[in-house]
Amino acid sequence: MRCSQLFAPTLRETPAEAEVVSHQLMLRAGLIRKAAGGVYSYLPLAWRILKKIEKIVREEMDAKGGQELAMPIMQPAEMWQETGRWNVYGEEMFRLQDRHNRNFCLGPTHEEMITTLVRGDVRSYRQLPLMLYQIQNKYRDEIRPRFGLMRGREFIMKDLYSFDRDEAGLDESYNKMYDAYSRVFTRCGLSFRAVEADSGAIGGSGSHEFMVIAESGEAGIVYCGKCDYAANDEKAELHPICLPSEEQLPLDEKATPGMKTIAEVSQFLSISPEKTIKTLAYRTDTGTLVLALVRGDHEVNEIKLLNKVGCIQLEMANEEAITQALGSRAGYLGPVGLEGKENIIIVADATVMNMNNAVCGANKLDTHYSNVNPGRDFKPSIVTDLRLIQENDPCPHCGAPVKTARGIEVGQVFKLFTKYSTSLQATFIDVDSKEKPMVMGCYGIGVSRTMAAAIEQNYDKNGIIWPAPIAPYHAVVVPVSTKDEIQMALAEKIYTELNASGIETILDDRNERPGVKFKDADLIGYPLKITIGPKAINENLIEVKVRRTGEVLYYGQAEYLANIKELLKNL
RNA sequence: CGGGGCGUGGCUCAGUUUGGUAGAGUACCUGGCUUGGGACCAGGGGGCCGCAGGUUCGAAUCCUGCCGCUCCGACCA
Incomplete structure (x- = not known):
């Protein structure tokens, strides 16, 4: 790709509507544009990033036996009425009617849909366990959409549902997903923590949230420095404090x-x-x-x-x-x-x-x-126990003082047990010939939110710093002067060689002054920038600047490819 | 839902108090010049001043209603 062709309109100034860093930088870097409150278009660079996150998610889901499918976004009211959530979900659900006045909603989640699907076609324990997932838009009419992609009304989510014969099977599925989630966020290059969570409105019990650690996080988390306890502060238990007894005085x-x-x-x-x-x-x-x-x-x-x-x-x-x-x-x-x-x-x-x-x-x-x-x-x-845990309160597992941090919730795993299979009659015939409700789990990853969280965790005053695994391109080649034919020829050569060797590279061939191109490169946040200027030509060296550290490295033309590959492994 | 602020060219904003030909910077187009961190010069295009009513000879400006955006709040006693 050449920057002269790329649809990535960068802004010099921060639009007034953006409050948090990820929102500001995504607008400025030409990643997203707003269509309505909490509803955004993803421009080409953002779409590449999302595809990369999705690819990692798919690989890890598939590795655990997940099977991808696609369910309707538009869902009939009936199945929601069966579970009672048509009423419970309230204002947060986008509702619509067709020409016959039949009620539908835009799926905020898919427990009803998947359970209805599975109950029709799974009859035997031989068909279990089953793990089905999809990656698609979800709709929630938030009271107050804000923070750009962090709390939108339309957002991309991966949701996987597990169906097992019994609770032992559920535990196994749950552990697989827990493991897969850890791998997903590690591969995305994010600093995160899995914490014990409240299971909230979806119901069920047994839940962990995956939190990307960031100052701007909406969730408070506590963790123990001594043992491996970590929890959402909403969930963290506290034992009552013993106090010395006193002689009771009159009121x-x-x-x-x-x-x-x-x-x-x-x-x-x-x-x-x-x-x-x-x-x-x-x-x-x-x-x-x-x-x-x-x-x-x-x-x-x-x-x-x-x-x-x-x-x-x-x-x-x-x-x-x-x-x-x-x-x-x-x-x-x-x-x-x-x-x-x-x-x-x-x-x-x-x-x-x-x-x-x-x-x-x-x-x-x-x-x-x-x-x-x-x-x-x-x-x-x-x-x-009614107390909100605070810094230095005793860890409920080992008693050591806990520490606090802020996190952005990017994933959550739940044990649903038979909540939905019971209300929707999703049953199977077990080996003992008895009819039993399937034991379910559900597991979500906010894909678009993960992109935003990655920015909240990786930026500086010049712009975004993408972790290489999810960067829109690994490297940008910047010729200092497009009018200099020797520079351009070398830039083209490097650009072609990098792409040929699997390093996704973009060429900034715009006839702009170098400062403009450098600023845009930093703003968009390519992990590596390769500058082709007089130095490269005269000394025969390839100059590589590392976005994250600012470090500048020079390689001979013979070995620069291998070195860049090596560099990217650690970014 | 409640309260505040804001809606003027793609973006950032001035102009509204005191009604009288719609502005700046940036971005964009043309030409020149320039090329190692958002240059410079000259010329140019682009706005139903959020929408709808009202007041007025005349409204971006005053009044009413609506819509949108944004922040705060929803009482941590």
Whole structure:
């Protein structure tokens, strides 16, 4: 390919709409253009990158026995109604109707479709296990699409589904996929971590997420420096903290005018935040008020709360709801004296139950209680692990202090068990002649998001730095002056030789000043740049600059090919 | 869903307060010159000023509605 022909319109300035680095650089480097909010065209360079990621994914899926197929993007409502997700999925599902007013959706995922497909044609244990996958567009009408390809409404995903006879088989399939995913992201040249995850709305249990480590990551992860524990912070468990017992003092009411936050209250009363109980009010989708209690210096893990309460949605209660239910305002909430109240659930973190003579809101403006003793002064409906893990909290496996990091979720593996096979009657006849539901797993990789994540992890002030395995081209050949026939002849020769030896190379034959071509090369992020200028001509040396390190190397014309091949192995 | 900001040539933005012939930089085209990190000179094309109504002799500018983009928020008490 020649740059003079290439459709890669680079921008000198960053478009105002782009917030995160990957989005900015993809627009500037001429990789993507927006069609609508969260919907993008992939330009030729981006398409090459995506194809490379897909190729790696295919090879690894196939190596584990996966078989590629293609299912419809447009899916009839009926199968979603059978699993109940037509209603559960909510606003996030793109829905449409045909001319007969029949309902369809654009697939946000394909459990229903694949399970319906398989149940029709798999009858015997002899046909199992089965691993089927596809790579195609998915559609989710995100509340707030943002960050370019990181959170789009249309995105490319690889989704594989496994069907097994029993849980032992599922474990095996799951482990194969876990292994395949590790290989995929390693081959893409990414720094990543597999972490234990909550299984979320898809259902099932047993799940890992594959996180590309990056500052801009939306997910918080924790990992242990001592053992191999790593988890999404939504998932990370915590054991209750043991506290010394104290003599229980009588409950006391304290005036705390204007003191709303834990910091204000504890300072005002000259106590440590660890002696306070924080009360957060949430509302479920059914209108129940949930009061979540954690120690003042702790944070609530909303996922844990959601799972415990067992509702579909949970959001912070607004001022009105709080006043109506408790006659109080945020800042002065507490669990005391609420027993027997209709439509209120009190959920306490286990550590709270070990506290003595604590301070909490009195459900009265400008007032707190002191000497509150859980169990004596209030009895929660649920006591559980509710805390959000923080840096230096003890590892749930070995107790060593955990570290925190940010990650971009690029893949997730789930054990679904028989959730979908049961609701969709995907059964088989086992060796014992009994009819059983297939045991399923599902495994996704965000292909377009992986491209974005690769940029978030690999860039500098000049542009993108592609890991060689997913770079659109391995090398760019830049003749300093296109008008210089000797330079051009050499550039053409090098360009041809590189491509002939399997190194994907682009020739920047544009009649531009060298600075322009260098800037574009850096912006687009080819791993290697080969400059053909007076130096190369006069000294007979091939000059190679490594994008990642800035290192400049010179090779004789006889051995440059071998050297470049060697260089690329480590990029 | 709530709130703020923004919509002017492909991109970045000025002009809107105080209504009066639509601008700059960059990008693009032509010619010249130049060629080791986004040069320079000359000439040129390109805009229903987001859309629809309204006020006015006259609207990018004022008013109303809608649409789009973007950020923040959805109360961590």
